[in-house]
Amino acid sequence: MTFTPLTGVIPPVCTPLTPDREVDVPSLLRLVGHLVSGGVHGLFVLGSTSEAAYLTDGQRRSVVEAVTKHVGGQLPVLAGAIDMTTPRVLDHVASVSAAGADAVVVTAPFYARTHPAEIAGHYRAVAAASPVPVIAYDIPVAVHTKLPPDVLLELAADGVLAGLKDSSGDLAAFREVVTAVRDHEDVTGFSVLTGSELIVDAALAISADGTVPGLGNVDPHGYVRLDGLCRAGEWKEARAEQERLCALFGLVSVGDPARMGPGSSAIGGFKAALHLRGVIDCPVTARPQVPLSPDEVARVRTYLVAAGLL
Amino acid sequence: MTFTPLTGVIPPVCTPLTPDREVDVPSLLRLVGHLVSGGVHGLFVLGSTSEAAYLTDGQRRSVVEAVTKHVGGQLPVLAGAIDMTTPRVLDHVASVSAAGADAVVVTAPFYARTHPAEIAGHYRAVAAASPVPVIAYDIPVAVHTKLPPDVLLELAADGVLAGLKDSSGDLAAFREVVTAVRDHEDVTGFSVLTGSELIVDAALAISADGTVPGLGNVDPHGYVRLDGLCRAGEWKEARAEQERLCALFGLVSVGDPARMGPGSSAIGGFKAALHLRGVIDCPVTARPQVPLSPDEVARVRTYLVAAGLL
Amino acid sequence: MTFTPLTGVIPPVCTPLTPDREVDVPSLLRLVGHLVSGGVHGLFVLGSTSEAAYLTDGQRRSVVEAVTKHVGGQLPVLAGAIDMTTPRVLDHVASVSAAGADAVVVTAPFYARTHPAEIAGHYRAVAAASPVPVIAYDIPVAVHTKLPPDVLLELAADGVLAGLKDSSGDLAAFREVVTAVRDHEDVTGFSVLTGSELIVDAALAISADGTVPGLGNVDPHGYVRLDGLCRAGEWKEARAEQERLCALFGLVSVGDPARMGPGSSAIGGFKAALHLRGVIDCPVTARPQVPLSPDEVARVRTYLVAAGLL
């Protein structure tokens, strides 16, 4: 297959659950509809924001099948193949590509201690076996390793990788990759995407191809508007829109840090917001995440109202 | 079933692979025989030393089935259920307990950012669903969280956990748990095991119940001897035996750090030693680990000779 | 004294040493002249790039005295007061303010384990005793703590701090501070400066007041040009200039990581470049930093030539 480089807004799609924590497919498809009608340019299922780390293999399969079938090729669907090492990732790659994913998104090895040479070998082995393009997922907060820019460039030049989704928060290192792939004559069709939803204007200003904003679940229209303003060079207006979204992002921190971790708070906040906006039926998160309290949900509502979303 | 508290030497069993990286069951069973004839008191399959992070679900199942069937109840078989979060761990628990494991060994959540309250909830949910006892696996180098002693004690007192396998290297924190479970009237039948193969004498001296030494694959007789000396109060002889094993442990560091990570070197060293000793057919490790060079394997041989094992 | 908020380019001034590692005052003053003639808007002495961590108290005093006397009030001189805790920092504050510094730059406590409440107390105590304004220095790579945005804002609103020099590399957290101080009615005269020399255009685009680029020692004209382009809204030209400077920044990585740490390589690279450009007499760095080899210095030269500086 040919794979047009990805650009624009490609949100990591939340995975709505039923009260007994099964995938809530109707809510999931409503969420996809909400995103598509918001104008997004692609979908990323089974990412960290999708609670991929919490979904069983069966649940992961349900998600990809439901979304790819629903979307029907309208826009590209990327799927995470999140697991510890090459052999386990390859099983996920086979599963999600059979279910219709247009590309797979793969992290560095984790749990096992790793090394740049092993990271390179990992991506080479995954790409050799994958029927769809492979996008590197740089997420040190989860895997505790930063993908080295020189390894990424070597893999891009060799055609092993079709892109990078950067959730490192390190814009200087991201820029090194963006600039190098743009200027490297052997690299073609490589998409550089930022997962840092608070600095999308800055990332696009330095030539990133697109963005993968978790907060885009809650306000896809906002991120699409922001993307458009940046592409039009309307930097002042882009900054205002980004700042509005930054303020909205406060909803990820409503959870009491004495009671829960930052993941429970962030995913809980996204899902509470989607529930309050009427997109999904139930805001429950997967175990062992701690649910938000009613007071914390009330604070999510305040953020939505302030951002003009409720 | 009733579960007698575990004591003694319970090595984490390496997983021999064929040249094309499938589980080599005959070699695995020869390794089990080598350990049993060495006098070990239990077996721990699918731990970190077993390359659990690198084995597919199918391979994990093969390992547990082959070993439990071979052992036939002679000695307890613990099995790792290593995965990121509760729902995924529960799938492994179901699988390995169906395959005959006598207990499951479970880490804190990883990849996802976590919190003590979430760790406690994780173990409670796993234990509620598990047909066999649950042992906590404290391995910060892999999961990037240290199990808090107070959480462990609460779970031990509530009967959620049947034991701790500590690979943190922090003997003071380990002692806090050992002493507290020994002195806590509500805690019964809780086994405290150390995974620190270089300080087994020290761990047993402070009342640990047993040890889970990766190096026990290579020299089970040595660890059984060491365990016996400690139990007999022969501390001076124990120290000498431990120091011999510490010297042997140098074989985990033969790999060139410019070419590979510490995991590749350690697992590669164990497997090379087992191959040189004639226990397993092939020293290959799972991808993306980097293989040892012939020179590095020659250095493994030197360690074996120096320890009187070749 | 009144303190006009700082804007523009305020390089952290390298500290040239003689071959026997005393402060080389003539070279230091030539470097200051080089920066001033390059158009910089302020000077920051005794920062990390100045090797403040390596200078004795006597050497620190020499540097501040020489520079403030030479500059004679032409442009503001900030001085680091880098030490572990409040009492020790206060001694440096007294010393550098007596020597003529216009403001002091102070990190979170380090060596000692710290806490947000202690960080706040630290800055309050320092500011209460300082005769000159206090600027917070956020440099997690050195002090292993990130200054929490909410602590910074509280201290800004209370008039404790006059600014922030951010070397965290975390543009999203930086933006949170930039936006909040701009929008907070109780905060006036607070300067937000970035130390991330590779994303100056991005930082200024999100409303930072100025920049503190280590690489500005080597190419002050470039950073002044970049600052001007950003202020004029010439974002495309700014990006090109920034990318030229990013390429030049490669000179900080010439040192062999098998032989030296990243600090030795970076400071060694800056000083070699200043020596090659004829600004300072001797490129020696303080102990125990490892010197660059002749080959490594030759690579520094290559970077200078490529950037049009030699």
Add this chain to the structure above:
Amino acid sequence: MTFTPLTGVIPPVCTPLTPDREVDVPSLLRLVGHLVSGGVHGLFVLGSTSEAAYLTDGQRRSVVEAVTKHVGGQLPVLAGAIDMTTPRVLDHVASVSAAGADAVVVTAPFYARTHPAEIAGHYRAVAAASPVPVIAYDIPVAVHTKLPPDVLLELAADGVLAGLKDSSGDLAAFREVVTAVRDHEDVTGFSVLTGSELIVDAALAISADGTVPGLGNVDPHGYVRLDGLCRAGEWKEARAEQERLCALFGLVSVGDPARMGPGSSAIGGFKAALHLRGVIDCPVTARPQVPLSPDEVARVRTYLVAAGLL
């Protein structure tokens, strides 16, 4: 001078302060008397437990002068020379050795990013200039680097270092050094001391020379008793005594983690205990540490009572 290898109990001496945070010399000398009458074998002033990171140069000098003069050669006085890099450490070495210290205790470089080659160079340069023996201080929690065993051994064999004070908590790495210096024919007169007050019995069992217990301020008799039992091979009684001290150590955790860092709690706990025991006049700690609340001090009292010290 000749330097007999250190053995036994060498507590890091707390630094009592007056209410306005000057060194309280009478209380300091009473504390020294308390320790000496408790039977300790040496004193370590200006260590981490001494709040060296919080003392000005003038205060540090007062401490060493007062203690060395008071002790008058009765037992060895080690002094910390805690600072970021070689030139600054050398100033402290000159100061404390002039004030009568018998040896200096020096960490790896901190604040500056470092490297094994730079650590080795640091110790070589310090030792070359020091009039008294140099002891390496391994304290990763403070300096964020672990001293590599191979570097320590090289420096021990070359006569650069006279000992190691290990506060890493990593008993396996400590054992590697203990065993290697004992067995290395070129190493003589090298003392290996543990700073881990909760596993003194284990450290002495594996051949450590002595111990540097912060809690020894509060209960020197206990640590001297423990040391004696270990040397007599009375391991069971030693374990009981160590466990009593472990229980007492709970006093370092009385501080509320929502209000203060672990350092404030630990130093605050030691000083509160010394105050409650009538050894020092005032329990105040240096800024910016947060003081214990009256309730927290009451909990310290409970620990003292439980340990039979009040």
